[in-house]
Amino acid sequence: MGFPAHTDGAALRSLMQKIDKGEQTGIRDQIVVDLYRKAHELCADTVTYKDRKKLMETYKLDRILTSRVWGFPIMLAMLGVVFWLTIAGANVPSSMLAGFFGRIEGYLTAAFQALHAPDWLHGILVLGLYRGTSWVVSVMLPPMAIFFPIFALLENFGYLPRVAFNMDRLFKNPAATASRH
Amino acid sequence: MSTYRVALIGNPNTGKSTLFNALTGLRQHTGNWAGKTVVRAEGEYEYNGHTYNVIDLPGTYSLFSNSVDEEVARDYIVLDRPDVTVIVLDATAMERNMNLALQVLEMTSRAVVCLNLIDEAGKLGIEIREQLLAEKLGVPVVKISARNKQGITELLRQIENVAKRRIVPKPVQVKYSEEIERRIQELEPEVRRLIGDDYPARWIALRLLDGDDSIIAALERRLGANASQTKEMIADGLSCAH
Amino acid sequence: MSSSPLVSLMDAATGQRIRLASIQVQGVLRRRLLDLGFVPGAVIEVLQASPLGDPVAYRVNNTTIALRREERERIFGEICKEDGE
Structure with a gap:
């Protein structure tokens, strides 16, 4: 294991310095071109496309999703549906959760009374801590449990890159041409 | 096992x-x-x-x-x-x-x-x-x-x-333009002499040709971690290089 | 095959196929483009422009890649005549 004793990075470096800097870009280009030529040659020999039409079908869908006419309406409609599903869909589970937590709160209060706990303790723990937490959970959890999976689904279908393609210009302009990525 | x-x-x-x-x-x-x-x-x-x-x-x-x-x-x-x-x-x-x-x-x-x-x-x-x-x-x-x-x-x-080396693959090597191949042939033995057979000499020769010094830096870092003695050599080499 | 004059990608219309000749982008982006298959000699197809006109999608190696104006201006090639294939 390890390097041979005579390994020497500096020697490599000086080897490299013998090569002209300007030439290196050209060499890199040629290397990539040759790599691709070989890759194409290999694929031409071993890969057959039986059905060119099928391959083009995904492009057909892209053409609609990012078209001048339909690109933005579809995007807004999708966003609308996602929000509607999130808000409307969350209502029912939200109120169910709220009801469920409310019932537990009843039991908790009864338990505190049975134990003759002081009022301030009941106030802090049940009316404050418990009620606050359960309210947040019942309001926040259902929308999150709906919104994020839907978004993950859109991402899976590859719709989000199309959105980025549609909107790229809107987000690019303020930053002018200065930076990329 | x-x-x-x-x-x-x-x-x-x-x-x-x-x-x-x-x-x-x-x-x-x-x-x-x-x-x-x-x-x-x-x-x-x-x-x-x-x-x-x-x-x-x-x-x-x-x-x-x-x-x-x-x-x-x-x-x-x-x-x-x-x-x-x-x-x-x-x-x-x-x-x-x-x-x-x-x-x-x-x-x-x-x-x-x-x-x-x-x-x-x-x-x-x-x-x-x-x-x-x-x-x-x-x-x-x-x-x-x-x-x-x-x-x-x-x-x-x-x-x-x-x-388990039951199969020892002999992968295809991309053949580059004549000019590049000629220069690889010049460099490769020298590279092999410097780094031994443990590392892909042809590939490193290519990186020298296209000016990618990050691989040399990485080699040096590894070198420094492996042998403190060679580290000094590198330091000398670096100060010479600049 | 007659060699047609070089044009930048800005001048290629949707649906046209272009044989790339030179890439005048520099730095990391240049290498990225090369890696994605924008190499001299490659034939790419103009798929379509974004609704706002700016990024334009191209097909390279069966992959869709979108390029912005700054990149398109600096990539040159010749438009392939429609023949069979």
Whole structure:
């Protein structure tokens, strides 16, 4: 294991310095071109496309999703549906959760009374801590449990890159041409 | 019983992580590459009584050190030299993926090519003759669908073959333009003399030619960690160089 | 095959196929483009422009890649005549 004793990075470096800097870009280009030529040659020999039409079908869908006419309406409609599903869909589970937590709160209060706990303790723990937490959970959890999976689904279908393609210009302009990525 | 190191490499979105999960299941942990903000996912599986440590390298389009991801992947294959490198290709975009495969095969001969998303490719009417491809590439080629756990057994078998050196692949080398080949021939013996046979001399000669000094820096870092004596030599060399 | 004059990608219309001749982008982006298959000699197809006109999608190696104006201006090639294929 390890390097041979005579390994020497500096020697490599000086080897490299013998090569002209300007030439290196050209060499890199040629290397990539040759790599691709070989890759194409290999694929031409071993890969057959039986059905060119099928391959083009995904492009057909892209053409609609990012078209001048339909690109933005579809995007807004999708966003609308996602929000509607999130808000409307969350209502029912939200109120169910709220009801469920409310019932537990009843039991908790009864338990505190049975134990003759002081009022301030009941106030802090049940009316404050418990009620606050359960309210947040019942309001926040259902929308999150709906919104994020839907978004993950859109991402899976590859719709989000199309959105980025549609909107790229809107987000690019303020930053002018200065930076990329 | 021995332990082998297996690296997964491929373009982004080739289902490399799906394969990683299929191989290692819950036996995995993630962290970061030392000093880098690149996620390092590691896991392990057992096959025929041997343990295989799998490392999921960052997904990259090439290995020319254009980004930290590419450097991490490249350094691992060239310097850490895993026992087997599994090159995961997206069977639906072969040309682009093949480009990376050819680059990896310049760095290591201990590789298995794995054509993922083969079910998807079938649906699109793409047919790949993997036997012929294996002959042309000089390494084992396995068709899989990581998502449907298809072909995994065959992949495990081929990984074992390469790990145990039952198969010693002789990967195809890209032939560059005459000019570049001539210069490689000049450089390669010199490089081999300097770094020994443990590292891919032809590939390093190519990097010298295209001016990629990050690989030399990486070699030096590794060197410094390995032998403090040579470290001084490098320091001398560096001050000379500037 | 007659060699037609070089045009930048800005002058290519949707649906046209272009044989790339030179890439005048520099730095990391240049290497990225090369890695994606924008290499001299490659034939790429103009798929379509974004609704706002700016990024334009191209097909390279069976993959869709979108390029912004700054990149398109600096990539040159010749338009392939429609023949069979």
